[in-house]
Amino acid sequence: MTTSPNTGSATTSTRGGPARVRYAPSPTGDPHIGNIRTAIWTWLYARHTGGQFIVRLEDTDQTREVPGSLDRILGSLLWLGLNWDEGPDIGGPFAPYKQSERLPLYHAAVDRLLADGNAYRCFCTPAELDEMRKRQQEEKRPPGYEGKCRDIPREIAEARALDEHFVVRFAVPREGSTTVEDLLRGPVTVENRTLDDFVILKSDRFPTYHLAHVVDDTAMEITHVTRGDEWLPSAPRHALLFDALGYPRPAYVHNPIILAPGGGKLSKRHGAKSVLEYAEDGYLPDALLNFLCITGWGHGDDTVMSRERLIEVFEIDAISLSPATFDAERLNWLNGVYLRQMPEAEFAEVVAKRLEIDLSPDVPRPLDRALVAKFTPLIKERVELLTDIAPLVDFFYLSEVATPPVEQFLAKKWKDQPQATADALAAVASDLEAVEAWDAATLEAALRATAERVGAKAGDLFTLVRLAVTGKTVTPPLFESMVIVGVAPCVARVRAAEGAIRASM
């Protein structure tokens, strides 16, 4: 018997219209970044079509459950701005949205499959199955259940079920083939003989993913099933289940996974963290959203796309078929782009919040917002990650900046010239004291004059001053920074540097 191929009716009838789609995570820990990308695409598709985005908890494996997962999953979505219309926390017309609370639904489906002869009870023990697999491996045969219990007469099976552990397996047709329509790649056909009789109900009376997916996505009227393409090989099983239960099949979108640079699985080593970790590390939600969305999907020549823009132009069937590689550098660049685009006040607030985390505990909190607002314009285009900020501006907060090692001053043009260097700094200090207005333009003019007087190039002198005042070689613009630091500390720091150099002579 050949299963009739899905003609794509579900696909064509729902194209373009409002989509009911779902994100269905397992509470087994923080969602993986690839998993989140699927959620983003799914959400965008719902918003693009004016449909609904639903969250459903797939908690059918009691042994793998990690406490607190649900909160972190929902927290991740929230942080990314992926709001849901129905879910385990807010309920909805098809509640409950936790599979562990929907057991009766699965049992009803199993009863029907059993009654129709599309499923059967299997009494094989785990030990027996292990042994079977071992044998298959030795004989170089494909692994899979061979149907030992498939032909047990129903009355006998029912009797044994009274006091024996059992699972329920779907009776896959032994012949023919099954075709699944994937929105991205068209028809995918597999021979039924390559499918084994998979378990749909475990011995603890919980469903497996296969059954739960079919029952719930039907009950919740999901139009498009979006999931990672590790599910593609089992999609025909699901199709068979839909057919056996007499349910219409949803449209499927199996998207490729994200690869690590160099190939293979993505891990923390490659800069892939959980969403919440990105949040902690100071990435912007919109930047991560944008980045994840365009890795594995594209819209013409566009790269930087706002949330609104993405909703507007996102087409789910434009998802790329080949697995994309995670490009952390691109993410960082995008984060910088979003940072630079931010309105001044908003940027200042983000900076302040971050500094309250990163700055030394000696600095009193809450941070002086007026001071933050002063240097914020100086650093805006110098920051890619929020963690770049503290090292760039900490000298604004220190009453005393430690003078860097003398060697740092006596480099480049000042190499082996401690006398000239010290004299130059001395000149700087006295000229700064004499300056009549403490603003950037005046300071620059004054120090350029100083440079000429001591016979140094302006840039070389500025390097000295920068080092003395900030303790760093890389800083925000020097004169603007000095204005913020103030005349007295600047002079003191320059004198301290001068002293250190003289002491080393």
Place this chain on the structure above:
RNA sequence: GCCCUCAUCGUCUAGCGGUCAGGACGGGACCCUUUCAAGGUCCAGACAGGGGUUCGACUCCCCUUGGGGGCACCA
């Protein structure tokens, strides 16, 4: 081992039978410049290989190669 799937610059992609194969990240050069950035200009860089189909293939088909995934009482 069997099955499924994918294939354009280093990376993410545009292309949907006729293009100088475009853009972005990264790289290089130059400009700007008090450091570092940002910004600007420019440069290098790809259709995996082989067969077909066609007047014409990056585009369609087949094979090879390579990558990815699946074959649990996990999802």
